[in-house]
Amino acid sequence: MTKNVLDFEKPIFDLESKLEEMRKYQDTLDIAEEVKSLEEKVIHLKKAVYGNLTRWQRVQLARHPERPYTLDYIYLMTDDFIELHGDRYYKDDKAIVGGFAKMDDQTVMIIGHQKGRDTKSNLYRNFGMPNPEGYRKALRLMKLAEKFNKPVITLLDTPGAFPGIEAEENGQAEAIARNLLEMSRLKVPIIVVIIGEGASGGALGIGVGDRILMLQNTWYSVISPESCSSILWRSWDYKEQAAEALKLTAEDLLEQKIIDRIVPEPLGGAHKDHMQIATGLKKILMSELVALLKLKPEKLVQNRLKKFGSMGVYSE
Amino acid sequence: MGWFSRSKQNISPESQKRDIPDGQWVKCDGCQEIIHKNQMESNLWVCQKCNHHFRINSDNYISIIFDKGSFREMDKKMRSADPLKFTDTKTYKDRIESTIKKSNLYDAVKTGMGKVDGRRISFACMDFRFIGGSMGAVVGEKIARAIEKAFTNKIPMVIISQSGGARMMEGAYSLMQMAKTSAQLARLADAKIPYISILTDPTTGGTTASYAMLGDVIIAEPKALIGFAGPRVIKQTIGKDLPEGFQRSEFLLEHGFVDLIVNRKDLKAQLSQLFEYMS
Numbered sequence: 001m002t003k004n005v006l007d008f009e010k011p012i013f014d015l016e017s018k019l020e021e022m023r024k025y026q027d028t029l030d031i032a033e034e035v036k037s038l039e040e041k042v043i044h045l046k047k048a049v050y051g052n053l054t055r056w057q058r059v060q061l062a063r064h065p066e067r068p069y070t071l072d073y074i075y076l077m078t079d080d081f082i083e084l085h086g087d088r089y090y091k092d093d094k095a096i097v098g099g100f101a102k103m104d105d106q107t108v109m110i111i112g113h114q115k116g117r118d119t120k121s122n123l124y125r126n127f128g129m130p131n132p133e134g135y136r137k138a139l140r141l142m143k144l145a146e147k148f149n150k151p152v153i154t155l156l157d158t159p160g161a162f163p164g165i166e167a168e169e170n171g172q173a174e175a176i177a178r179n180l181l182e183m184s185r186l187k188v189p190i191i192v193v194i195i196g197e198g199a200s201g202g203a204l205g206i207g208v209g210d211r212i213l214m215l216q217n218t219w220y221s222v223i224s225p226e227s228c229s230s231i232l233w234r235s236w237d238y239k240e241q242a243a244e245a246l247k248l249t250a251e252d253l254l255e256q257k258i259i260d261r262i263v264p265e266p267l268g269g270a271h272k273d274h275m276q277i278a279t280g281l282k283k284i285l286m287s288e289l290v291a292l293l294k295l296k297p298e299k300l301v302q303n304r305l306k307k308f309g310s311m312g313v314y315s316e
Numbered sequence: 317m318g319w320f321s322r323s324k325q326n327i328s329p330e331s332q333k334r335d336i337p338d339g340q341w342v343k344c345d346g347c348q349e350i351i352h353k354n355q356m357e358s359n360l361w362v363c364q365k366c367n368h369h370f371r372i373n374s375d376n377y378i379s380i381i382f383d384k385g386s387f388r389e390m391d392k393k394m395r396s397a398d399p400l401k402f403t404d405t406k407t408y409k410d411r412i413e414s415t416i417k418k419s420n421l422y423d424a425v426k427t428g429m430g431k432v433d434g435r436r437i438s439f440a441c442m443d444f445r446f447i448g449g450s451m452g453a454v455v456g457e458k459i460a461r462a463i464e465k466a467f468t469n470k471i472p473m474v475i476i477s478q479s480g481g482a483r484m485m486e487g488a489y490s491l492m493q494m495a496k497t498s499a500q501l502a503r504l505a506d507a508k509i510p511y512i513s514i515l516t517d518p519t520t521g522g523t524t525a526s527y528a529m530l531g532d533v534i535i536a537e538p539k540a541l542i543g544f545a546g547p548r549v550i551k552q553t554i555g556k557d558l559p560e561g562f563q564r565s566e567f568l569l570e571h572g573f574v575d576l577i578v579n580r581k582d583l584k585a586q587l588s589q590l591f592e593y594m595s
Contacts, residue, residue, distance in 0.1 A: 161544065164550060171529075172544040173524035176525040177494075177530050180498035201482075201525045201544070208495045222482045228484050233404060238404075245403055245404060305502075312489050312493060314396060314397050315397045
């Protein structure tokens with residue numbers, strides 16, 4: 001049973017606890033009927049709750065502390081991962097991890113934001129908020145992949161690029177901008193997957209690619225609902241409205257033609273079954289890779305320019 | 317209290333807005349000097365006493381940089397389609413309409429081609445008057461098209477940034493403009509066509525984290541605020557006061573992120589010289 005219960009999950013949690021309690025007496029008392037009907041009730045309730053999530057609830061699921069993170073996906077989807085470290089200028093950023101790995105028989109460069117699970121590991125990972133050296137490490141690894149003609153997979157999950165003094169001194173904006181430019185002309189396939197939070201430039205800094213996928217319960221936008229609320233409503237209390245207004249869910253982004261595909265999650269979210277989501281994602285990644293690996297490098301780059309060139313709605 | 321003294325302060329200063337006011341006299345934000353408007357204009361809206369560079373608009377920059385009458389604007393009437401039907405305390409649609417009326421601009425950038433000392437260039441200039449110079453789909457598309465013009469005509473590209481960052485009211489679309497413009501600049505770079513980025517006060521957020529920081533040469537006006545995160549956010553995050561001069565042009569020069577700080581009066585000559593070196 002999960003410890004981290006979100007507000008809207010409370011009725012499900014209560015019912016499940018009751019069910020568990022009843023099961024204890026199943027052998028001694030004749031309550032099989034009641035247990036069965038309660039089981040059905042739980043399933044119905046789950047479908048009702050998880051099938052009608054608001055955008056803010058999606059944001060909460062995307063941030064669920066038990067969700068699989070980049071390293072979890074790497075261990076569940078690939079073999080023989082060798083993590084590579086450092087930007088070769090300054091430091092090794094712990095908020096972005098990456099390295100070579102085997103996905104079935106295909107060698108890939110896999111890179112992603114990395115959050116921590118508890119206070120200690122979150123401090124170590126800086127809550128998944130990269131500094132410039134993280135973006136520069138990511139770029140170094142992508143160039144390495146390009147040199148040896150290996151496809152790149154990036155996993156996005158960040159509350160944003162870190163807003164700090166050092167980050168500014170070391171060129172946070174330049175590091176992100178450089179990645180956008182270099183990723184747009186990288187001569188190997190890039191698949192981008194939003195696995196949790198896709199907060200603004202901090203996410204996009206490793207998010208330019210040929211195929212953009214989003215897990216079902218994730219968000220991706222120009223700003224977090226909280227910050228949007230604080231700027232536009234001048235109060236932190238309008239995050240639900242801000243989430244609605246920003247239209248930041250996977251379904252929204254598919255409709256906006258910004259992403260290509262939604263990766264379905266287990267009922268209740270990716271954290272309910274790490275193996276199931278990782279297996280599902282791997283299958284999709286492999287099929288996408290097969291298609292992309294058939295394209296010539298020039299064609300890939302040309303398509304990428306066109307892809308991002310077509311994003312946006314305006315009237316003339 | 318004398319009979320002539322004011323019982324309450326009924327004229328409050330417009331503290332945040334630093335556009336050029338309509339009156340004949342202007343107070344310098346740098347040294348408090350009172351300067352006549354004509355004098356300001358002839359000095360390109362720079363204080364003669366303390367060299368404070370006032371924020372000016374895209375039309376002003378066009379008149380400073382281009383040979384007289386040579387600039388031709390492109391995509392002038394492109395405007396936002398409000399794809400998200402965004403509403404906060406008021407609707408984005410109303411916000412756009414009232415801003416268009418007030419500013420006489422259709423969005424936060426002017427693009428076009430013209431001549432600088434006889435040399436044709438493609439050009440984009442952001443304008444803070446339109447929703448804080450924020451970048452949405454119109455800004456991204458117009459800039460991308462201007463870069464394409466530089467590419468197809470093999471002429472230098474210049475972008476003047478003056479922007480609070482990506483525009484919230486267009487959500488992920490705004491974010492993607494960063495990738496769209498950067499991808500165009502990658503192609504321009506591969507074709508060995510020069511791109512000069514000019515940063516003015518302020519240049520922050522997604523604008524800085526895309527085309528503004530990608531110039532072959534990056535020029536900043538003196539003392540402009542330039543950064544990724546806004547100073548208020550950083551202060552809140554780290555819980556400390558920020559060092560003097562933090563995120564100003566001189567700070568970026570010192571840390572290696574701009575090439576030159578150029579006074580407005582020298583801007584055109586410097587551009588011309590750089591074009592010559594990079595051709």
